[in-house]
Amino acid sequence: MKKNQDSGPNSFEKSKMDAPKEIFLKDYKLPDYYFDTVDLSFSLGEEKTIVRANISVIPRVDGVTCPLVLDGVNLKLISVKINGNQLQEGDFELDSRHLILTSPPSVNFILETVTEILPQKNTSLEGLYMSSGNFCTQCEAEGFRKITFYQDRPDIMAKFTCRIEADKSLYPVLLSNGNLIEQGDLEGGKHFALWKDPFKKPSYLFALVAGQLESRDDTFTTCSGRKVDLRIWVPLVDLPKTEHAMYSLKAAMEWDVDVFGREYDLDVFNIVSVPDFLGAMENKSLNIFSSKLVLASPETATDADYAAILGVIGHEYFHNWTGNRVTCRDWFQLSLKEGLTVFRDQEFSSDMGSRTVKRIGDVSRLRTYQFSQDAGPMAHPVRPHSYIKMDNFYTATVYNKGAEVVRMYKTLLGSQGFRKGMDLYFERHDGQAVTCEDFFAAMRDANNADFANFLLWYSQAGTPSVNVTSSYNAEARTFSLKFSQTVLPTPGQPIKEPMSIPVAVGLVNSSGKDMPLSSIYHEGKLESVSSGGQLVYTTVLRVTKGEEEFVFSDVSEKPTPSLLRGYSAPIRLQSDLTDDDLFFLLAHDSDEFNRWEAGQILARKLMLHQVVNFQSDNPLVLDPQFVHGIKCIILDSSLDKEFIAKAITLPGEGEIMDMMEVADPDAVHAVRSFIKKQLAFELKQEFLNLVDENRSTEKYEFNDVNMARRALKNTVLGYLACLEDKETNELVLNEYKNATNMTDQFSALAAIAQKPGKARDEALANFYNQWQNDYLVVNKWFALQSSSDIPGNVENVRKLLSHQSFDLKNPDKAFSLIGGFRASLVNFHAKDGSGYKFLGELVVQLDKLNPQVASGMVSAFSRWKRFDETRQNLAKAQLEMIVSTNGLSEHVYEICSKSLAV
Incomplete structure (x- = not known):
C-alpha cells in the first residue's frame, strides 16, 4: 500500500502495509448521514492544488449521535470546520484512510474542509492527476477520496457545484459537470469557471478537466425541442480525428430516444480525450475517454477502431440514464449499471450495423474472457458477494455476463414487454441508488411475469452446462x-x-x-x-x-x-447433434448465429481430435468434409461478407484449451496452425479470387458494405500468408504497399508478421517509420509484435520495453505491449517459464505505478492449475514472488492470493 503524503501535524503514517480488508454485501448498512449539496472549489497549481469542500450534511435519523466517517487517501488536511467553527485535534481523528468527526451535530449542519493534493505526482490515474499537461479526474470506483474527504459511496447522492481557478495561459479550458453558470478573469493571469449540476449524483460521477484543448462543436435538438451544445475536446493536432466520435454521439442520442424514450437532460454534453486514461468514464455531462476511443481517421484507425468508438461513445452516453439518473446502491450492484448499459450499447451497435456479426463478436468475447473467469479462482456472481478491492470487479462477469442477464429478460418478455419494464424502472427510480432486485421487480411487475429462480443469475457464479x-x-x-x-x-x-x-x-x-x-x-x-x-x-x-x-x-x-x-x-x-446434422445446419439454418455456431462446433471437434493425434505423434489430417463446408460458405453469395469472414475463422487457441482436461498450448497451437495452412492450400484459388473481388482503392467509408468487404478480404489474406510460395508472399506484400487505409495496411502487416524473416523485419520497420509520430498507431505496432507467436518472442518484447516510443506509465502502451504478450498463449505459457518470468517482473514494476493496470496483467496467471506440472510450478513461483513483494497493492494481492488459494 502507498503511504500517505506528509499531512502535517495531523498526519498518520503507516510503516507497513495494512492488512487487506474484505468487504461483504451482507454487511451493507444505510449511511447514518446523507449529503444534500456539495460546493467544491479548486485552486489548480503547478506544485500543488488546494481543494475546498462545503457540504450540507443531513442525519438520516433525527438526533443521531454516531461519528461521521469520511474517506480520504493521500490528502493533506489544512482545516476542518462545522458551521463555520474550526475543529480542534480532539474533535476529530485522522488516519491514512479516514477523517472521523467524533461528535458531529445531531441536526443538519455544514461541513467545510480544506485539503492539499499533488496531482503532478499521482500516477495511479485515480482522483485528480496530470495527463500530458492537463488536469483530469477519474473517480470511479473510489477515486474521489483522493480529491477531498467524503463519504465515497454510491448511495450518497448530492447536487454539486464546482468552481475551478487556474492560470489562464496554461489552462484556458476549465470543465466540470452540469451547466456552465459563470466564468471570468482574475488577477495575476488567472481565470475561473463555475459549473452547476442540477441533478443529484454520487461522487464517483464527479469530473474536472483543465488544460489546453480545442473542441469540435455541434448541436443536437432533443425530442422536446431542447437544443444541446455538443463539444469534443482534444489537443489541437487531434481535432480532425473527432468527426466519427461526433457522429457516434449524435447517433447514440437519437437512438436512445427512439428505442428507450430517453431524452438528454442538460444544455451541454462534453467529451474529453486524454492519452493517459483507463478506458472511458460516464461522468454526468463530462465524459472522459482514452484517446484511442475517440480519435479516428481512415489513415490511422481500423474498422475495428471505428466500431469500438461507436460502441463506447454510445455506452458512456447511455449511462446518462442507466447509471447516472438511476445509479447503484452499492458497488456490489455494479452490473445494474454496467451490464445493463453494455446490453444497450450492444443493441445500438447491432442496429447501426449487422446484428448477426455483432452477436457473434459479443458471444466470442464472452466465451473467451468470461467463461474462463467463471472457471477460475476469481469466479464470482454477476453481483459479487465480497471484494477486497472494488477495481478488481470491473470484470467480464459483471459487464458481459451481466449484459446477457439483461438480454434474457428481453428474450423472455419480448421487445414490448422489455420496454414496459424499462419504462417502469425509470419511473420508479429516477434520482435513486437502487439494487438488482429493483430492476428485477420492474420487469416482473410491468408484465405480471413469473420469473421463478431467475434471481440466481445475480447470486450464483459459474457457467451452466x-x-x-x-x-x-x-x-x-x-x-x-x-x-x-x-x-x-x-x-x-x-x-x-x-438456473x-x-x-x-x-x-x-x-x-x-x-x-x-x-x-x-x-x-x-x-x-x-x-x-x-x-x-x-x-x-x-x-x-x-x-x-x-x-x-x-x-x-x-x-x-x-x-x-x-x-x-x-x-x-x-x-x-x-451429429456431424451430419451440424453440416446441415451450417448450410441451411435460418438463424445465422446458429449457422456460425454449427461451424464452430465442427471446428472445435476437429481441433480437439487433432490435438490427440499431435500428442500421440500421429500425423495431422484435415477432414475433407470440413474443407467442403468452408468452401460452401465462401461461395454462398447470399451471405453477408462479414458473416463469411466470421464463419471461416477458426476457434481461438484459448477456447480449445478450455475444453481440455490438461491444457497443452504447444499442441493446440500446432494443430490450429496446421489446419489454417491446410485450408489455405486446399482453397488457395478460391481465397485468391476473394482477394481480387474485394480489393478496392476507393475512398475509405465506414459502412456495412465496405467493412464487410474488407473483413472478408483480410481474413482470407491471413490464410494465404500461411503458405510458403512466392505468389502469396508477393500478394501479401503488395496488399501492404498499396493499402489506402489503416484497416487494409495493418491487416496486411499482421499477415506478413506471421513468419519470422527479412520481409517481416523490413515491413515492421517501414510501418514504424511511417507512423512513428502517431502514438495510437505505434501502440498497434507494439501490440502486433508482442502478440506474435514466433518462437522465443519474449526476448523481442523485452527489447521493446526500452523503445523510445514506449512508456510504462501510460496504460494504453502497457496494455498494448505487455497485455498483448499474454495473447500469444504459446509464448506466454512457454515450457521454460520465460513468459511467466517476464510478466511477473513487470507486474511488480507496474504495481508501483498503477495498481489497476498491474491487476489487469496478473490475472493472466489465475488459471495456472489448468496446465501440466512443469508449467504449474513455474507459474506458481511467479505468483508467490509477486505476493511476497513489499508494499504490494490490494489490487494485485487479492488476485494473487485467490489464485494461490485454489
Whole structure:
C-alpha cells in the first residue's frame, strides 16, 4: 500500500502495509448521514492544488449521535470546520484512510474542509492527476477520496457545484459537470469557471478537466425541442480525428430516444480525450475517454477502431440514464449499471450495423474472457458477494455476463414487454441508488411475469452446462427435447441450484426450411405456441429444473433442432447433434448465429481430435468434409461478407484449451496452425479470387458494405500468408504497399508478421517509420509484435520495453505491449517459464505505478492449475514472488492470493 503524503501535524503514517480488508454485501448498512449539496472549489497549481469542500450534511435519523466517517487517501488536511467553527485535534481523528468527526451535530449542519493534493505526482490515474499537461479526474470506483474527504459511496447522492481557478495561459479550458453558470478573469493571469449540476449524483460521477484543448462543436435538438451544445475536446493536432466520435454521439442520442424514450437532460454534453486514461468514464455531462476511443481517421484507425468508438461513445452516453439518473446502491450492484448499459450499447451497435456479426463478436468475447473467469479462482456472481478491492470487479462477469442477464429478460418478455419494464424502472427510480432486485421487480411487475429462480443469475457464479437429447416419434408425430443442467462448484459456492435458462428453439425440416410450431407438452400441460393466428417458427423454452422435457406436437417429419438460437442464454450447450446434422445446419439454418455456431462446433471437434493425434505423434489430417463446408460458405453469395469472414475463422487457441482436461498450448497451437495452412492450400484459388473481388482503392467509408468487404478480404489474406510460395508472399506484400487505409495496411502487416524473416523485419520497420509520430498507431505496432507467436518472442518484447516510443506509465502502451504478450498463449505459457518470468517482473514494476493496470496483467496467471506440472510450478513461483513483494497493492494481492488459494 502507498503511504500517505506528509499531512502535517495531523498526519498518520503507516510503516507497513495494512492488512487487506474484505468487504461483504451482507454487511451493507444505510449511511447514518446523507449529503444534500456539495460546493467544491479548486485552486489548480503547478506544485500543488488546494481543494475546498462545503457540504450540507443531513442525519438520516433525527438526533443521531454516531461519528461521521469520511474517506480520504493521500490528502493533506489544512482545516476542518462545522458551521463555520474550526475543529480542534480532539474533535476529530485522522488516519491514512479516514477523517472521523467524533461528535458531529445531531441536526443538519455544514461541513467545510480544506485539503492539499499533488496531482503532478499521482500516477495511479485515480482522483485528480496530470495527463500530458492537463488536469483530469477519474473517480470511479473510489477515486474521489483522493480529491477531498467524503463519504465515497454510491448511495450518497448530492447536487454539486464546482468552481475551478487556474492560470489562464496554461489552462484556458476549465470543465466540470452540469451547466456552465459563470466564468471570468482574475488577477495575476488567472481565470475561473463555475459549473452547476442540477441533478443529484454520487461522487464517483464527479469530473474536472483543465488544460489546453480545442473542441469540435455541434448541436443536437432533443425530442422536446431542447437544443444541446455538443463539444469534443482534444489537443489541437487531434481535432480532425473527432468527426466519427461526433457522429457516434449524435447517433447514440437519437437512438436512445427512439428505442428507450430517453431524452438528454442538460444544455451541454462534453467529451474529453486524454492519452493517459483507463478506458472511458460516464461522468454526468463530462465524459472522459482514452484517446484511442475517440480519435479516428481512415489513415490511422481500423474498422475495428471505428466500431469500438461507436460502441463506447454510445455506452458512456447511455449511462446518462442507466447509471447516472438511476445509479447503484452499492458497488456490489455494479452490473445494474454496467451490464445493463453494455446490453444497450450492444443493441445500438447491432442496429447501426449487422446484428448477426455483432452477436457473434459479443458471444466470442464472452466465451473467451468470461467463461474462463467463471472457471477460475476469481469466479464470482454477476453481483459479487465480497471484494477486497472494488477495481478488481470491473470484470467480464459483471459487464458481459451481466449484459446477457439483461438480454434474457428481453428474450423472455419480448421487445414490448422489455420496454414496459424499462419504462417502469425509470419511473420508479429516477434520482435513486437502487439494487438488482429493483430492476428485477420492474420487469416482473410491468408484465405480471413469473420469473421463478431467475434471481440466481445475480447470486450464483459459474457457467451452466446444458445437455440436450432429442427423439422423434413418427407414429405420434411428436418431437422431444430432454434437458439436463449442471453448474460446477466455484470458490465459496460448492453446491449449485438449477438456473432459469431461456432456450430459443426452431425445428428445420429435411428441405432446410423452418417448420411451423403449434403446441408443446410440458409438465403434463399442452401449451399453444402460435400467437394471434400467426405462424411461429422459433419459440423460447424455459428450462428451470435439473432435468426437464419438452415435447413438440404435430411434427410431420423428423426435424433437425436449431438450439439456443441467437445464443439466448450464457451457457455451455452439448447436444446429440451429429456431424451430419451440424453440416446441415451450417448450410441451411435460418438463424445465422446458429449457422456460425454449427461451424464452430465442427471446428472445435476437429481441433480437439487433432490435438490427440499431435500428442500421440500421429500425423495431422484435415477432414475433407470440413474443407467442403468452408468452401460452401465462401461461395454462398447470399451471405453477408462479414458473416463469411466470421464463419471461416477458426476457434481461438484459448477456447480449445478450455475444453481440455490438461491444457497443452504447444499442441493446440500446432494443430490450429496446421489446419489454417491446410485450408489455405486446399482453397488457395478460391481465397485468391476473394482477394481480387474485394480489393478496392476507393475512398475509405465506414459502412456495412465496405467493412464487410474488407473483413472478408483480410481474413482470407491471413490464410494465404500461411503458405510458403512466392505468389502469396508477393500478394501479401503488395496488399501492404498499396493499402489506402489503416484497416487494409495493418491487416496486411499482421499477415506478413506471421513468419519470422527479412520481409517481416523490413515491413515492421517501414510501418514504424511511417507512423512513428502517431502514438495510437505505434501502440498497434507494439501490440502486433508482442502478440506474435514466433518462437522465443519474449526476448523481442523485452527489447521493446526500452523503445523510445514506449512508456510504462501510460496504460494504453502497457496494455498494448505487455497485455498483448499474454495473447500469444504459446509464448506466454512457454515450457521454460520465460513468459511467466517476464510478466511477473513487470507486474511488480507496474504495481508501483498503477495498481489497476498491474491487476489487469496478473490475472493472466489465475488459471495456472489448468496446465501440466512443469508449467504449474513455474507459474506458481511467479505468483508467490509477486505476493511476497513489499508494499504490494490490494489490487494485485487479492488476485494473487485467490489464485494461490485454489
